[in-house]
Structures are given as C-alpha cells and as structure tokens.
Amino acid sequence: MNPRVKGLDRVAPGTQFDAPVSGFTTFRIGGPAWAVARLHGPEQLRDTIRFLVDRELAFRVMGKGSNQLFPDEGFRGVLLLLGDGFDSLEIGQDGLFTAGAGLSLPKMANVIARHGLGGLEFSAQIPGAVGGSVAVNAGAFGQELHSRLVSVTAVNRQGTAVELPASALKGCYRTTALKGHQDLVLTSATFQAVPGDPKAVQQKQKEYGIYRDRTQPLKQASAGCVFKNPGKDCASAGALIEQLGMKGWTVGDAEVSRKHANFIVNRGQARAADVLELIARIQKHALAEAGIHLHPEIEFVRNEGEASGLAGIEESRESPAIRESQV
Numbered sequence: 001m002n003p004r005v006k007g008l009d010r011v012a013p014g015t016q017f018d019a020p021v022s023g024f025t026t027f028r029i030g031g032p033a034w035a036v037a038r039l040h041g042p043e044q045l046r047d048t049i050r051f052l053v054d055r056e057l058a059f060r061v062m063g064k065g066s067n068q069l070f071p072d073e074g075f076r077g078v079l080l081l082l083g084d085g086f087d088s089l090e091i092g093q094d095g096l097f098t099a100g101a102g103l104s105l106p107k108m109a110n111v112i113a114r115h116g117l118g119g120l121e122f123s124a125q126i127p128g129a130v131g132g133s134v135a136v137n138a139g140a141f142g143q144e145l146h147s148r149l150v151s152v153t154a155v156n157r158q159g160t161a162v163e164l165p166a167s168a169l170k171g172c173y174r175t176t177a178l179k180g181h182q183d184l185v186l187t188s189a190t191f192q193a194v195p196g197d198p199k200a201v202q203q204k205q206k207e208y209g210i211y212r213d214r215t216q217p218l219k220q221a222s223a224g225c226v227f228k229n230p231g232k233d234c235a236s237a238g239a240l241i242e243q244l245g246m247k248g249w250t251v252g253d254a255e256v257s258r259k260h261a262n263f264i265v266n267r268g269q270a271r272a273a274d275v276l277e278l279i280a281r282i283q284k285h286a287l288a289e290a291g292i293h294l295h296p297e298i299e300f301v302r303n304e305g306e307a308s309g310l311a312g313i314e315e316s317r318e319s320p321a322i323r324e325s326q327v
C-alpha cells in the first residue's frame, strides 16, 4: 500500500488498495490504482474529498468507466466510485425528474419510460452513469443530455455541497467544463423531460437499441466511439475510417472494430499503449489521405506531471475548468 493513502479506509470503509483499474472500465484496460473507494452518500463523499485534498492526493471520480483509457502503469491516486446513496430517482411535476449521479443511464431510461417521460430515449443504451454522462455531455442520434439538463448538485474540492444551473457546466458537443478537471463531483442531475405516452417512449428506445445491436460491437470490450465526428464535410468519423480501409487494423490486441470503424475493441489482452499507438496511426492516416484531423472523444487519463504514452496523438482541446468563484 502506498503510505500516502493510509487511513483512507477509516473515512471510506471497504477501500481496496492497489486494485487494478481494468476491472472498473468497459475497455478492461488499466494498471493498479493506489486505492479505489466506493462511497455511499454525499456526506461520506464530502469527508473523503477533504481527506484527499488535505493530503494533496490525486483523485478521479468514476461513473461506469465507459469513456476513459487508463495507463498500463496504473493510476497514482484514488478512484472514487459512487455506490448506493447516489442511485435515487425522483419523478417531479410536469416532466421534471432528478437522478442520482451513480445511477446507470439505461436504468434511468427504463424508469422514466414507464412514467411516459420522453425526450431522452437516445440515452437508453449509453452504458454510463448519470454523473459521468453529464460530465462528458453524452449524446446519440443528434441529441445530447445537456439539451434536457436543468441543474446539478455537486461537491467541490473544499468538500462543500453546491447547486449549479446547467449553463454553468458549458456543455457542448461531447464535452463540458467538468471534463478532465475533477473540480466538482456531481451528486445528482435534474432533467426536463417531455411528458407523453409510456408505450411510445418505450418503442422509440427499443428502435434505438435495435439499431445499436446491428451497428455496434456491443459484445466486445471498448469505450464506445473513439473519435468525435469531424463535422463540416465529414459528418461521421466512423464512415471516414471505414472508407480509408482501416477496419480490422490492429496493434497487439487492440483492433479497429470490423462492425463499427469508430470503435477500438480490446480482443482480450490489449494494453493502453496498444490503443494509443492504434489511435495515432488512424489519425496520421486520416490526415495524410483525407486532410482531416480526428480528435479523440475518449479521455486519456494521465498521472500528475506526466504526458506518458501520448506522443504523436492529437488530443481534443477541452473547455476551461469552472472557476472557483463559480462554485
């Protein structure tokens, strides 16, 4: 155990030390974290953040780990998982509802559909948690969570609970002011849905699900779409990668999916280094052959003071962090 995390299990009983991150991500990739703490409510979250900030320990909150690539050497810090205590769902009046940050999006979608709450059908098969999905502004089929987001509650780095309007998070295409910063841990999100017929909402969700089953490699480990769609003359990163003949390209056990060219799948033993090398090769080829810069949608986790493994990769420019004065 790293001596700097000694005592964390007093604040967060059940903390696992030196636990492989791979078990907490959908890519199934990542070396050990110094500690992984599963928290069971906002009060424990506040205490834990104070503990970590007092000791100047790096930490990252995890949703379902479906949009991140962790380094092979592991994470020199603490992963925070939101357990029970963050999985509530309260249905309010006139289409408003509030979901705990740890609740899975498919579960949320299931329940709101039964209440006939529409407008978020696109999210029903996105394998994230509410907090992680709001933090990256997940979306599909031309829609995104922030178009339905009203407000959030969160805990800041001082360990104080705050409430913010959606506009403070500055959501835009697959990013927000939260992504990549770890300044705020979301504890819940309130959305405005469109009241309607439960059967119609369920039917729309089902159609989206059938489309995904047909087009995405859902049985293989991945982190979803690797690149953002470039826009302008090239609407889809997947179509571009396919046209340029990159389906099936491999580095080690990392492979450009043969089913959906914007997915990189882990065939079993892929390392982060393999995925990064494959991403760099795809970017280089897309630039050379089509003059298009492909920017990653997935987040590359780095240890403090390191830019490990990212040589040759063109990263997305994320939004500036939310300023202290705003939280």
Ligand SMILES: Cc1cc2nc3c(=O)[nH]c(=O)nc-3n(C[C@H](O)[C@H](O)[C@H](O)COP(=O)(O)OP(=O)(O)OC[C@H]3O[C@@H](n4cnc5c(N)ncnc54)[C@H](O)[C@@H]3O)c2cc1C
Pocket (backbone or CB within 6 Å): 026, 060, 061, 062, 063, 064, 065, 066, 067, 068, 082, 101, 125, 126, 127, 128, 129, 130, 131, 132, 133, 134, 135, 136, 137, 138, 139, 140, 178, 179, 180, 181, 184, 185, 186, 187, 216, 217, 218, 222, 223, 224, 225, 299
């Ligand atoms: C098969 C598959 C299909 C996918 N399809 C889609 C799709 O259609 N559309 C889409 O947008 N994405 C898609 N994804 C990617 C991913 O599922 C989404 O981006 C998802 O919303 C990420 O949520 P998460 O909980 O897994 O976030 P994580 O990967 O756990 O975290 C993402 C970021 O959010 C931060 N974060 C997590 N929780 C919190 C919190 N409580 N407070 C503050 N910050 C937090 C993390 O620190 C990290 O920076 C897909 C992935 C897979 C594997």
